[in-house]
Amino acid sequence: MKAVCWMGKSSMETRTVPDPELINPHDAIIKVTRTAICGSDLHLYDGFIPTMESGDIMGHEFMGLVEEVGPEVTNLKRGDRVVVPFTIACGNCIFCKKKYWAACDNTNPNAHLMEKAYGYSGAGLFGYSHMMGGYSGGQAQYVRVPFANVGPLKIENDLPDEKVLFLSDIFPTGYMAAENAQIQPGDTVAVWGCGPVGQFAIASAFMLGAARVIAIDRFQERLDLARSLGAITVDYSEEDVSVLTALKDLTSGVGPDSCIDAVGLEAHSNELQGIYDVVKTALFMETDRPSVLRQAIQAVRKGGTLSIPGVYGGLLDKVPFGAAFGKGITMKMGQTNMHNYMKPLLERVEKGQIDPSYIISHRITLDQAPEMYKIWRDKKENVTKIVIDPWA
Amino acid sequence: MSSSPLTEKPYVEDLPRSTGASVVVSGRYLPPPEDKDGKLWVRTSALVLKDAQVLYAMWRDVEAAPQWQEHLVEVVETGPGTSRWSMRTSNDDDSKVITWESEVLADEPGVRIAWRSIGGDVDQAGEVIFDAAPNGVGTVVTVLQEFRMGKLASAWETLVGRNPKQAVIENLRHFKALAETGEIPRSQLDPHGDRGVIGNFKRSSYGETVPTPTGGN
Structure with a gap:
């Protein structure tokens, strides 16, 4: 089969690799009908996430048709149409029972690597480094899905793939970000980053009762999408715009009730700290560039909530923890507990409350994927979301 | 001396019994034994959402141990409480195989098992205890294992992917996954491009060349 392989930093190649096979009794093989490149895949492309190996098959957002199931898979059969969550959960450990699916105890075969870095290991993820399990991803024609009784969501309607594909990661991730923001009716919420997760966080913040959402980015196409959802936009790249002043001006001097960092570890900044982080990460003196995190901690109101769906990987420098303490803020974060959100959000799509396909800007083939990684990373061609048809 | 609120610790409960693998003794946390005099120790524990009797039976079924313990080739029961173990010394199918005899020293169904080697290529002893979890949900499985090995050998094993201390930790992880889910998650056989x-080199240093036990599949 064909698959997009990570071949080193800034190097993706579409290769012919062996087809996946059933390994364990709860496995299913999925024939991928649509897959996507996630913003977090760019962190792998740029070499920010350790423990990638040459030849790794990328991709954790995918859906398709069940091709084959293992002997213990009871709720799926060949031909079923499914969306697969990017986190792999066993369903039987204490964390799955408590619905912290992303913290599953059993699905990371390389848990010891994550334990060294993080103390304890979370769930295995598709196509997201060997520290996260070493599973092959879904930017391919076929993929093996472990614990198929637990993860895949059956799609039993005739909605096109593009309307349900993002239930695999970014829609639930944006939704959990809004839920983690602890929004009360009438609140003002600030969202940094108007990429796909930011978009769904904005839409979800309104669903959860936010009166106003302030969206921060520097790309017009993304700010246009954010305004189409009803957000007020702040373009931080404009001359004379200070995000902190803007947020103060827009909240009667109080600050946003909740802030959502939908940017994560490769933040860009036009302030001096931006240069500081580029230099320190280049010298391996810090692993992440947390300029949005710093700004969000500064910006949030006293007693407010900071929700962090953006991915962080390692050690962060100069995080203003004194400000966080001084204002008594709450921070909530982490990989998405996908399995809690897929079904309720599918219902919202079925009822026509949201059409997640509005963020798609590019539709490509597997062979075009390596070039598109570069184009998206370099912020060219107004990319908002890239969807791949593995059979085109 | 009379007890006072300052010396009483009502929130620290002793385990119902105290054994080599105990973590709390008389209200005090007990660190694992120190490595010295050529002996290495490892103590590790896991919360498993299964009944202690079920887990005890699974651990006690020594002939099924190769399903969840790394590098084991075969275990054969040779008598009541004795067994012969054979294990590969590296990750290759044709690598040298070492063997040893093992005897059970303590066998309390649903509570604990202790064992030691009695001759052969390995000098080791161990104990596993099964305790109800503090909140009553599941069983805490604690393993204490002791073995003799030179520091150099230990360092070398670390370099090729798995030192024996880590192997004990990984084996308990496999045991828990098998008990809770009926399989041991594996990603080593997934397709990939040219490494x-x-x-x-990364695969080897991440321990990914150590074949994950199949869980009986």
């Missing part, structure tokens, strides 16, 4: 020299 190259660096990719293969």
Whole structure:
């Protein structure tokens, strides 16, 4: 089969690799009908996430048709149409029972690597480094899905793939970000980053009762999408715009009730700290560039909530923890507990409350994927979301 | 001396019994034994959402141990409480196989098992205890294992992917996954593109060349 392989930093190649096979009794093989490149895949492309190996098959957002199931898979059969969550959960450990699916105890075969870095290991993820399990991803024609009784969501309607594909990661991730923001009716919420997760966080913040959402980015196409959802936009790249002043001006001097960092570890900044982080990460003196995190901690109101769906990987420098303490803020974060959100959000799509396909800007083939990684990373061609048809 | 609120610790409960693998003794946390005099120790524990009797039976079924313990080739029961174990010394199918005899020293169904080697290529002893979890949900499985090995050998094993201390930790992880889910998650056989020299070196240093036990599949 064909698959997009990570071949080193800034190097993706579409290769012919062996087809996946059933390994364990709860496995299913999925024939991928649509897959996507996630913003977090760019962190792998740029070499920010350790423990990638040459030849790794990328991709954790995918859906398709069940091709084959293992002997213990009871709720799926060949031909079923499914969306697969990017986190792999066993369903039987204490964390799955408590619905912290992303913290599953059993699905990371390389848990010891994550334990060294993080103390304890979370769930295995598709196509997201060997520290996260070493599973092959879904930017391919076929993929093996472990614990198929637990993860895949059956799609039993005739909605096109593009309307349900993002239930695999970014829609639930944006939704959990809004839920983690602890929004009360009438609140003002600030969202940094108007990429796909930011978009769904904005839409979800309104669903959860936010009166106003302030969206921060520097790309017009993304700010246009954010305004189409009803957000007020702040373009931080404009001359004379200070995000902190803007947020103060827009909240009667109080600050946003909740802030959502939908940017994560490769933040860009036009302030001096931006240069500081580029230099320190280049010298391996810090692993992440947390300029949005710093700004969000500064910006949030006293007693407010900071929700962090953006991915962080390692050690962060100069995080203003004194400000966080001084204002008594709450921070909530982490990989998405996908399995809690897929079904309720599918219902919202079925009822026509949201059409997640509005963020798609590019539709490509597997062979075009390596070039598109570069184009998206370099912020060219107004990319908002890239969807791949593995059979085109 | 009379007890006072300051010396009483009502929130620290002793385990119902105290054994070599105990973590709390008389209200005090007990660190694992120190490595010395050529002996290495490892203590590790896991919360498993299964009944203690079920887990005890699974651990006691020594002939099924190769399903969840790394590098084991075969275990044969040779008598009541004795067994012969054979294990590969590296990750290759044709690598040298070492063997040893083992005897059970303590066998309390649903509570604990202790064992030691009695001759052969390995000098080791161990104990596993099964305790109800503090909140009543599941069983805490604690393993204490002791073995003799030179520091150099230990360092070398670490370099090729798995030192024996880590192997004990991984084996308990496999045991828990098998008990809770009926399988041991594996990603080593997933398809991939060309690994190259660096990719293969990484696999080895991440322990990914140690074959994950099949869980009986």
